[in-house]
Amino acid sequence: MQCRMNIQRESGETAVLLMGVGRDHSWRLETPASWIPARTGRWVTRKTSTKFSSWSYIELLDDDGAHVFDMKQPPYTVQERFRATFYKDKPRWGFDPGEPVEVVVLFAPNATKGWSIRQTWDVGYGAPLGPVTLGSEHAYFDILDPQERLIATYHYSAHGVSVGVPFLDKFGKVGKGLSRAPGASTTGPWNDFTAPEYLSVDDFGGDAWIQTFLSVGMGFSKSYVDFQFGGHQEGRVGYLVHLPAFQTGSTYGLPSSSITSGTMTLAVKGRPYTP
Numbered sequence: 001m002q003c004r005m006n007i008q009r010e011s012g013e014t015a016v017l018l019m020g021v022g023r024d025h026s027w028r029l030e031t032p033a034s035w036i037p038a039r040t041g042r043w044v045t046r047k048t049s050t051k052f053s054s055w056s057y058i059e060l061l062d063d064d065g066a067h068v069f070d071m072k073q074p075p076y077t078v079q080e081r082f083r084a085t086f087y088k089d090k091p092r093w094g095f096d097p098g099e100p101v102e103v104v105v106l107f108a109p110n111a112t113k114g115w116s117i118r119q120t121w122d123v124g125y126g127a128p129l130g131p132v133t134l135g136s137e138h139a140y141f142d143i144l145d146p147q148e149r150l151i152a153t154y155h156y157s158a159h160g161v162s163v164g165v166p167f168l169d170k171f172g173k174v175g176k177g178l179s180r181a182p183g184a185s186t187t188g189p190w191n192d193f194t195a196p197e198y199l200s201v202d203d204f205g206g207d208a209w210i211q212t213f214l215s216v217g218m219g220f221s222k223s224y225v226d227f228q229f230g231g232h233q234e235g236r237v238g239y240l241v242h243l244p245a246f247q248t249g250s251t252y253g254l255p256s257s258s259i260t261s262g263t264m265t266l267a268v269k270g271r272p273y274t275p
Contacts, residue, residue, distance in 0.1 A: 001020070001022060001024070001109045001197075001198045002018050002019060002020050002021065002107075002180065003018070003019045003020075003021060003076055003105060003107065003108045003109075004016065004017075004018055004022070004105075004106040005017045005018075005076075005103050005104065005105050005106060005109040006021065006080055006103070006104045006106055007057065007069075007084070007086075007101050007102070007103055008101060008102045008103075008104075009035065009086070009099065009101055010099075010101075013033070013035050014033075014101050015029055015030075015031075015035070015036055016029065016030035016031065017029055017030070018030055018058070019043065019060070020043075020264075021074045021075070021108075021109060021196075021199070022196075022198040022199055022203065023200075023203070024044075025042045025043050025044070026040070026041070026042055027040065027041055027042065027043055027060055028041075029041040035088070036068065036086075037068075037088060037089070038062030038063065038064070038066070038068055039062050039208055040062070040063055040186075040191055041062040041063050041068060042057045042060075042061055042063075043059060043060045043061065043191040044058065044059050044061065045057075045058055045073060046058065046059055046200040056073055057070055057071065057073055057219055058070070058071060058072075058073045058074075058260070062201050063069065066087075067087045067099075068086070068087060069084055069085065069086055069087070070084060070085040070087075070098065071084035071103060071183060072084075073083070074108070074121075074196070074198070075112070075196045075197075075198070076105040076108040076111070077108060077111050078105055078106070078107060078108055079104065079105060080104075080105040080108075081102065081104050081105075082103050083100055083101070083102065083103070084097065084100075084101050084102075084103050085097075085098035085100060085101070086098055086099045086100075086101045087099075091184070092253065093262070106130050108250060109196070109197045109198045110197040111196065111197070112194040112195060112196060112197065113147060113194065113195070113197040114146060114192060114193075114194060114195075115143060115144065115145060115146070115192070115193055115194065115195050116143070116144040116146060116190040116191065116192050116193070116244075117141055117142065117143050117144070117190070117191050117193065117241075118141065118142050118144075118153075118187065118188050118189060118190045118191065119139060119185060119187065119246075119248050119249060120140045120141065120142055120153070120187045120188075120232045120249075121139060121140045121185070121186070121187070122137065122138070122139035122140075122185035122248065123137070123138055123139070123185075124136065124137040124138075124162070124251075124258070124260075125231035132161045132162065132163055133161065133162045133163070134156065135158075135159070135160065135161075135162060135261070136157075136159050136160075136161075136215075136260075137156070137157075137158045137210070137258075137260040138156065138157055138158075139155075139156040139157070140153060140154065140155055140156070140187075140211075141153070141154045141156060141264070142154075142240070143201050143204055144190065144201070144249065144273055145200070145201045145270075148201075149272060149273050150200075150201050150270040150271065150272065150273060151270065151271060151272075151273040152201035152202050152204075152266060152270040152271070153201045153202060153266075153267045153268035154204065154205065154264045154265065154266055154267055155264070155265050155267040156208055156210070156229075156262060156263070156264050157207070157263060157265070158208070158210070158260035158261055158262025158263070159260060159261070159262060160249070160258060160260030160261060161258065161259060162212075162257065162258030162260050163257050163258070164189065174269055185248050185249045185250065185251045186249035186250045187249045188247055188249035189247050189249075191246055191247055193241050193243055195230070195240060195241055200270060200271055201270040202233055202266055203230075204229060204230045204240065204241070204264065205230070205232045205233075205263070205265050205266050206229065206230050206232055206233045206239075206262050206263065206264060207229075207231030207232045207239070207261075207262075207263055207264075208228060208229035208230070208231060208239075208242070208261075208262060208263060208264045209227075209228055209259070209260065209261040209262070210225060210227050210228075210246075210258075210259070210260050211225070211226040211227075211230075211256045211258075212224070212225050212226075212257060212259070213225070213226070213257055222250060223247075224245070225243075225245070225246040225247075225248060226243070226244050226245075226246065227242075227243045227246035228241065228243070229241055229264050230244045230264075231270070253270040
């Protein structure tokens, strides 16, 4: 998928730029423009930070890696307007502030569309350290593109801490065994979310974290879970998806609260989905 954008200098000179989105990091000019020294290239995501905040943007580079434009990162919407920075020449020394230009989005894929995710399997285990338990969590998730009827499977691997039933260690070997027993969850319901249309079911890997405010356990499906994933992809700040009320399957274990942080990696690529 590509975006089509009109770029205009303050002098009135214009150019039409075609830029890939998603996995396509290429760009090219629709027709040559004498004021832009390059006609093709690639774009990369950059991140910048201050004492109080962080944000990301994209750099458009020519085929030799020279800086051509800085602009906000996609997704965009049709007729959206924003300011970008144009760099005509490599500075011989020092900092080049660039030239501001006006960008108008002529065409762009839909900013978002509907997706679904479900947990298919989860197990957590650890060892008590005082009032908390240090442990690991492994889980599998299916992500579904209902429009394309494709499904992909991801593996979540993470470490974290949990707080369970207190003072179990005081009840002898039985209590110690229960405090160290792993917890597991079964397949849960589909959870709907939105994400950019240009993504595929194979594009949701990255950093992830799960905060379980309360898991009733004991075979019940009642839990209060905050789930974020698709984090910090290609230098992007933050997480792509945030589900503040994620529904899991039935959990077998003692009641607990926990937080884990790790990564989601693609385990099985997208394939046709049959309910």
